[in-house]
Amino acid sequence: MSFFETYLKGWQFRANRPSLEVGSEIDVFVAESNGTSGTVYIGDTELVVDGAGAETVEKQVRVRVTEFDETTASGRGELLEVVGESSYSG
Amino acid sequence: MSDTGTDPTDQFEQPDDDGPRVEFYGGRGMSALPIGIFIVWAIVQTALWRIGDTGGLIVGILIGLIAGMFFVRGNWQSYANTIFEGMTQPVAVTAIVAWLWAGMFAQLLQDGGFVGGLVWLADTVGVGAALFPAITFVLAAVFTTGIGTGYGATVAFVGLFFPAGVLLGANPVLLFGAILSGAIFGDNLAPVSDTTIVSAVTQDADIGGVVASRFKYVIVAAIVAFLGYVAAGGAMTGLDVSAEAQAIFLEGSEAIGLIHIVSMLAVIGAAIAGRHIVEAISWGIVIAIAFNLVFGLASLGDMVMFNAPSDAPLAEPLESLPILTVVDNPDSVGVTGSLMTGVSGFLELSILVLLIIGAAQIMIRGGAFQVLLEWSIENLATNVRNAELTMVGSAALINAIITINTAAEVAIGPYISKIGERFNLNGYRRANILDGQTAALGYIFPWSGGVLAGFSAMQNLPGEYDWFEQSMVVTPIDVVPFVFQGWLLVAVFVLAALTGFGREYVIDRESEEVARV
Structure with a gap:
């Protein structure tokens, strides 16, 4: 990204409920887990991540989006791997 | 931002899943006692008694830490170890290193006549009383952006621009507000600003990217603030000062000081290009020393x-x-x-920040932070819009309470990170929300560090100039409504949270590795 592009990035109104593309891989933080699947909030978009157990909560994980419904801004995905930590975590 | 292999993701420790490591009589909330005592101390000292002494705040946090120990259940050694654990976090050392470098650079520019050069420029362009506050706002903003310390800029501008403006017939309250607004602009945007650095480091974002991404919020507020100072400058009358002393306006103001724009640009350019902050400022220091010697601006x-x-x-x-x-x-x-x-200007602040981080670690290991987070997430941050409003409100509240805004930012940084990450807001957005409130609220209220620094500098003016009467000194409470950049910056972030302006998720763009800067 060029010097000017970094300054021009983000001059927009971003939706509360961003859309996700089925098949895409995204790196996101897991908000909570019921033990077998985790919940990821991207804004108000909700993604249930199969296989994201308690150990992934507040970690950044790579998820492949498997289902997404635009009208409810919700979907499902599968856990690929843990890729990072929270900037505030032990 | 260290090249020593420090992992920037380990800025703050969180209790392990098996429960808090330090237990308190009275529950998890009691681990907030050291910070709580400090906040009460800070309010009493700075707001009620108006003593803006960082050394006094150090005593306040020490007493808080000692008092907290008596409420620890079980072994007190874990409490002491947790203080050490907090004080040795990379976030503290990172900020302190940057302050020391930035402090030297700032002073070299001030002693090298940079402000004098700016005064010369304002005079050459022909700035009148009505426009003086607006121009002062712009120059203070440029200056602070270059040197990164809003406190230093406030002191320098109150010493030079304030008497000049009052003499020209500008309204003193408006002028003080314009200086504080310029300091806010620079404190918020400068790559070498302590608050910029802390906001980036605590949110795992690179400083160059943070500066670029926050430009949109800062400039929107600044354009409106500038127009505000133009309009108010025409509407608000100044004091009746005898014209005969106006010759002091140009006293000590020489064009050659403007050469330090090169030193300033060297630092800004290097920082934005992703160079390590120590390297970037070191180049600025070397260039500033060379210019001071070559052009006779300051001797060895x-x-x-x-x-x-x-x-x-x-x-x-x-x-x-x-x-x-x-x-x-x-x-x-x-x-x-x-x-x-x-x-030396940063030594006391460095100690204070280390101790506050020690106390914050007690709050984290003791579970009070978790209680606060759980309550906020459950009751306030129920969706992304409310989460961002909660981030704006909590950062503003903490900064309005604690005099030294960098210290407040260090304490609230992990909390902002936690709420923002829950909704996958990226590091830039989180850092910008955090630092917008930190910069703004550090220069508005009468007990804010910036206002106290400017007010202290103003106390010297009656002794320096025969024509400057004690009644011309601005009472801090009077300036509160006129710190346009501060109020507008908070308003911009409230609107940004409501409308989604500038919002970026981690899926849109991830902040780059903080160690780059």
Whole structure:
């Protein structure tokens, strides 16, 4: 990204409920887990991540989006791997 | 931001899943006692008694830490160890290193006549009373953006621009507000600003990217603030000052000081290009020293001077050195000059911040932070819009309470990170929300560090100028509504949270590795 592009990035109104593309891989933080699947909030978009157990909560994980419904801004995905930590975590 | 292999993701420790490591009588909330005592102390000292002394705040946090120990259940050693654990976090050391470098750089520019050069420029362009506050706002903003310290800029501008503007017929309250607004602009945007650095580091974002991404919020607020100062400058009348003393306007103001724009641009350019902050500012320091010497702006002795007692073994034989003076008065013994002054300005703040982080770690390990988070997430941050409003409100509240805004930012940084990450807001957005409130609220209220610094500098003016009467000194409470940039910056972020302006998720763009800067 060029010097000017970094300054021009983000001059927009971003939706509360961003859309996700089925098949895409995204790196996101897991908000909570019921033990077998985790919940990821991207804004108000909700993604249930199969296989994201308690150990992934507040970690950044790579998820492949498997289902997404635009009208409810919700979907499902599968856990690929843990890729990072929270900037505030032990 | 360290090259020593420090993982920037380990800025703050969180309790392990098996429960808090330090337990308190009275529950998890009691671990907030040290910070709580400090906040009460800070409010009493700075707001009620108006003592803006960082050393006093150090005593406040120490007493808080001692008091908290008596409520620990079980082994007190874990409490002591947790203080050490907090104080050795990379976030603290990172900020302190940057302050020391930035402090030296700032002082070299000030002593090299940079502000004088700016005054000369304003005069040459022909700025009148009505426009003076607006122009002062712009120049203070440029200056602070260059040197990164809003407190230093406030002191310098109150010392130089304030009397000049009052003399020209500008309204003093508006002028003080314009200086504080300029300081907010720079404190918020400068890559070498302590608050910029802390906001980036605590949110795992690179400083160059943070500066670029926050430009949109800062400039929107600044354009409206500038228009506000133009309009108010025409509407608000100044004081009746005798015209005969106006000659002081140009006194000590020489164009050559503007050469330091090059030093400033070197630092800004290097920082934005992703160079390590220590490297970027070191280049600025080297260039500033060279310019000071080559153009005669400051001598070697002005920048560093050893004042040795006459009975020192090698003092008198080496007295001819330009950096050595033999002094008779024992009170004068010491090291002085720009480099020393620049460093010493940050020593107390460094200690204070280390201790606050120690106390914050107690709050984290003891579980109070978790209680606060759980409550906020459950009751306030119920969706992304409310989460962002909660981030704006909590950052603003903490900064409005704690005088030293960098310290407040360090304490609230992990909390902002936690709420933002829950909704996958990226590091830039989180850092910008955090620092917008930190910069703004640090310069608005009468007990804010910036306002106290400016007010203190103003106290010297009646002694410096015959025409400057005590009644011309602005009472801090009067300036509150006129710090336009501060109020507008908070308003911009409230609107940004409501509308989604500038919002970026981690899926849109991830902040780059913080160690790059």
